[in-house]
Amino acid sequence: MKSYLAPLALTPSGWQKDFSFSIDGSGDLIEVGKRTEECEVIDGVVLPGMPNLHSHAFQRAMAGLTERRTAKQDSFWTWRSTMYQFLSRFTPESMRAVASQLYIEMLKQGFTSVGEFHYVHHQADGTPYDNRAELSHSIFDAAGQTGIALTHLPVLYQTGGFGDQAPNEGQRPFLNDLDRYLAIVEASSARAQGDQNKSVGVAPHSLRAVTLDNLEALHNQIPRDFPIHIHIAEQTKEVNDCLAWCGQTPVELLLRRFPVNNRWCAIHATHMTATETRGLAKSGAVAGLCPITEANLGDGVFKLRTYLKSKGAFGIGSDSNVLISMPEELRTLEYSLRLKHRKRAIATSTQDMSPGSLLYNKAVSGGAQALGRKTGSLADGFRADLIVLQPENPGLLHHGPQSLLDAMVFGCNTNPVKDVMVGGDWKIKDGRHTAEEIVLGNYREALSQLIN
Ligand SMILES: [Zn+2]
Missing domain, CATH: 2.30.40.10 (Urease, subunit C, domain 1)
Structure with a gap:
């Protein structure tokens, strides 16, 4: 002791x-x-250490390479094409090296744990490695070398758009059927076994990349204590495509079709109606906000005021890892709202708590919930993070x-x-x-x- x-x-x-x-x-x-x-x-x-609830480690190596305009209208979607080209160069060794550097940068910034939303499973042409969990092992190696606590979230990715559309060539390194995917989850769980600083959850990539039937099958087959992370409503195009396909928005569809609760983390959830915002808050799920990346990609601004009025939980993630700064994630969240509403001190509705205090406390507890880790509180029985x-x-x-x-x-x-x-x-x-x-x-x- x-x-x-x-x-x-x-x-x-x-x-x-x-x-x-x-x-x-x-x-x-x-x-x-x-x-x-x-x-x-x-x-x-x-202070209690800050959980980082959403990271794609390999994207750290792209920082600075995607800021130039590549089309008449540069957007998240043109950025995504560049990212697909870039990731085709990765090997298990370079994945490990980039993730290790990133995790040291996170630790230095006060992030004590990370949710690694890991969707690159295969080689560039889609050929699996001999060990299908090879790149997951690279992530575990990086967490082991640096000491950051890891919630590994292997990603299920199957389709190229709503309604079971065929994936494109750039998406080949991500694809698995459900059985092969569950084998990667199992290998990851074996790797985390017995290590208090490592755990596993699942990440159906998004409603555009996983069919509803497969999401349901996945939900029924995983342990009851596994966190479930999903990208949702990051872009207006995604919302419009979903509406055109089924007449409902992604958040509406998710909340109606699945028993969303405190095990779930809705990454981004940027484009929601006020009703959806209240619905997500009341479900008990955590909104996984990634303010620096959302600003970098031009996603939009989360409805934080409405969400907090309904007692919604949120945490922060560094997502594309274009910049690693814990204070700046919180600052960007507040500043984007100030610019939008042309008012100050947006995060708080009372004079009792300052924005910095509210943002820090909420992000710590929401992040801990999303990662399924007993952290974020300087109290008996919690991890010493x-x-x-x-x-x-x-x-x-x-x-x-x-x-x-x-x-x-x-x-x-x-x-x-x-x-x-x-x-x-x-x-x-x-x-x-x-x-x-x-x-x-x-x-x-x-x-x-x-x-x-
Ligand atoms: Zn993401």
Whole structure:
């Protein structure tokens, strides 16, 4: 057992000064609030670590390569064509190298766990690897090397559009029938077995990529505690295509046809009517918001005010990984709403809680729910996933409980995170990871193959 004392910490009952806690042999918090004689003093404010509920790791290597216009009207769909071309160059080794670099970048930013929405399963022409779960193993290797907690979400991808349309050539690396897909889920579960920092869920890609019958079959065959993540209503074209096909929007269809509950995470859910927004909130599902990527791709703005009024849960994800910044995900969410509504302090409806505080607390608890991980709370029995803020960051100086999270979200020019602990072990100390040189070297080598 190891014990710690922090000058200030964000706990379920609010801010606490002189906060002490211990960690048991399995990496869980115990004896929270009980002072012990021998304890290590933490130099900085402690917050629960932020879950990152949505990532496509390989896309990190594309950052900066897709910003130029490639058509008269550049859009999510032209970006997707470029992305399909790019991913055809990946090997299991480069997948591992890119994911490892990405996960160190996430850890440094205070993301202690990640939901890897993993849809590249095969080689570029669709030929499976000898081991069909080869690329899932690359993701597990990267999580193991870096120490980020992983909820691996293998993706079921079968069709090219609503109504069982044939997939296109670029989608060949993603395709599996249900049995082969479930074999990848099983291999992933075996890999996660016995490791408290690894778990598995399922990710039917979207209602345009999986038929309703197969989604139903999948839902009936997976363990009851598995998280279920699905992309939904990211683009107006997707909503219109779904309407044209069945007369309902994707969110309407999902909520009517499936028992959506707190195991589900609806990624994006950008284009919803007010009724759908309230319906999703009341289902207990988490909305998986990816504000930086949604801004980068020109998706649209989530109806956060309506959603929060109905007590909806949300978390944040870095999705395309074009930029890794925990504060900036929260900032972009709030700022996009300010620009849209031409008002300030949008996330909060009362004066009791500031936007930074509300956004951080909600994203931590929603993210934990979506990843199916007992994290996000500095309380007995939760995983010891936490971050320590830099005491000397100029953006945080002289900020106490009233404004600290606002200063972190809106006012820091540089990364405010100093140390990061996952499952009781320090993974980042003074902004550094012990494997960062090796991982960066492998990443550089991988990029030389991927970009030329
Ligand atoms: Zn995504």
